[in-house]
Amino acid sequence: MVEELATRFEALAGKDAALTLVCDADQDSQANQTKVALSGLHFVGSLPPCDHSELISVIRSRCRVVDEAAFGGLTYFDTTKNVLGTKYRLVVTHSENPHQKRSRF
Numbered sequence: 001m002v003e004e005l006a007t008r009f010e011a012l013a014g015k016d017a018a019l020t021l022v023c024d025a026d027q028d029s030q031a032n033q034t035k036v037a038l039s040g041l042h043f044v045g046s047l048p049p050c051d052h053s054e055l056i057s058v059i060r061s062r063c064r065v066v067d068e069a070a071f072g073g074l075t076y077f078d079t080t081k082n083v084l085g086t087k088y089r090l091v092v093t094h095s096e097n098p099h100q101k102r103s104r105f
Helices: 002-013 030-039 096-103
Strands: 020-022 042-044 075-083 086-094
Touching: 002 030
Parallel strands: 020 042
Antiparallel strands: 075 086
């Protein structure tokens, strides 16, 4: 699918246009990551929180507000981590509203 998306995008936008592939956490696998890396595409992915609990337990003092007016209480912090054998930059976000909803169950 990665190769097909890249080919279709290049046909529409041209060879020098930048495409960013957005992947759900369910799409993360070593095979998929290798294909994305070899494609030269930019990408954004997500990680299942239950697989990376050390990121959840980061001290709130490391978190910064994204944009209070636009996103309410959304906070984030930057870090790096080896995921699927490669070191990546991670931007970890936290929003209290969805957190409270999940915590009720």
